[in-house]
Amino acid sequence: MKINPLYLIPVAIMAVCCNSNEPTIQPKEITWHGWNRYQIPETDSLANYGYRLISNTAYFLGPKGTVMQISNGMNCQNCHLEGGTIPWGNNYSAVVATYPKYRDRSGSIESIAKRVNDCFERSLNGKPIDSTGREMKAIIAYLHWLGDEIPKGKKPLGSGIMDIPFINRAADPLNGKKVYTSQCQSCHSVDGAGQKNPEGYGYTYPPLWGPNSYNIGAGLFRLSRLAGYVKNNMPFQKTSYSNSQLSDEEAWDVAAYINSQPRPSKELGKDWPIVSKKPADYPFGPYTDTFTEKQHKYGPFEPIKNSLSRSK
Numbered sequence: 001m002k003i004n005p006l007y008l009i010p011v012a013i014m015a016v017c018c019n020s021n022e023p024t025i026q027p028k029e030i031t032w033h034g035w036n037r038y039q040i041p042e043t044d045s046l047a048n049y050g051y052r053l054i055s056n057t058a059y060f061l062g063p064k065g066t067v068m069q070i071s072n073g074m075n076c077q078n079c080h081l082e083g084g085t086i087p088w089g090n091n092y093s094a095v096v097a098t099y100p101k102y103r104d105r106s107g108s109i110e111s112i113a114k115r116v117n118d119c120f121e122r123s124l125n126g127k128p129i130d131s132t133g134r135e136m137k138a139i140i141a142y143l144h145w146l147g148d149e150i151p152k153g154k155k156p157l158g159s160g161i162m163d164i165p166f167i168n169r170a171a172d173p174l175n176g177k178k179v180y181t182s183q184c185q186s187c188h189s190v191d192g193a194g195q196k197n198p199e200g201y202g203y204t205y206p207p208l209w210g211p212n213s214y215n216i217g218a219g220l221f222r223l224s225r226l227a228g229y230v231k232n233n234m235p236f237q238k239t240s241y242s243n244s245q246l247s248d249e250e251a252w253d254v255a256a257y258i259n260s261q262p263r264p265s266k267e268l269g270k271d272w273p274i275v276s277k278k279p280a281d282y283p284f285g286p287y288t289d290t291f292t293e294k295q296h297k298y299g300p301f302e303p304i305k306n307s308l309s310r311s312k
Contacts, residue, residue: 031241032093032156034085034146050142053135054083057124058202060135065201067135071126072213072264078206079123079220081233084146087158088232088241094159096147107273112140122218125264161228162241166305167252170298171223176257179250183235184208192261205236209261216284217266223297224281226255256298276311280304 037055040047053060057075060067077083084092099112106114113136117128129135150156180188187205188194194207207213220226231251232241239245246254272278276288281304283297289307296304 029157031087031158033087033158034083034091034093037083040145044145046138046141047145050138050140051083053139054080054142062202070129071120071124073202074124074206074212075202076119086233088162090161090229091159092143092146093150094147094155095143097150097152097154104274104277105271112143122266123214123220125215161225162232163224164228164231164248164251166299166301167249168300168302170295170300171252171256173253173257173260176253176255179246179254180257183246184254187236192258208258209263211264213263215264215266217268217271221259222279222281223252223255223259223299226259227251230255280308
């Protein structure tokens, strides 16, 4: 049975009385951490299948998939760590609580199914799955199992990816290559191609660039998203949000190096239909400001952010 999560706890235990001058309990939010997969009831076959699709996507839906062959061989949890349960590990805590919602990237109200298929088409560089099919229903069931107890409209502390501070210069791919060589290469290989799993249908460590990695439309192709993800999660199994191994500058630089490498393209003409809503680190014009695509990709971002703030 699932134990109710307590992401609000009291800072102190105080007597409750009718006197309005008495101090009251002030809740303090603590960092969300998702359920352990072993807590999914065996009877909940759909949520169990959803977890397996998230954690082992390549087995079911990769180039050698047993159900369909529609994606690049990466797993959803390569970007959403531990099945989307890790604080600031690009987790799924807020999905059910905040969808459907309007997103500036598409300029439309998106369902959970639309958001899932965005990942298939961008991060997995593949094709969308049937929004009414068993696989989509299973993934959504798993997301509900993780997030049903989050109040509607709530984004728990630790959801998604942390926004780390901008640095006061452009991120430097050359510095980033040094960080990559010392901290990333042993798992992701010198050519960024990752390491295949023993069975050969997917990856033990995913490719960070090249034909089998995420395409230019993926969220991680924005430098702030990749830098925040790297800062709190990499090197893998040595890092957490409370035990970072890289400085902010190292995270920005290695993100710049990774995203300076070749990767699959994607038609993005329909993205960000309201141009003024493009974020500071969106690397493709046109823009409503005078900064170059290069600065929008690598920074420095503070002048762009300030310009966007003045134009609102």
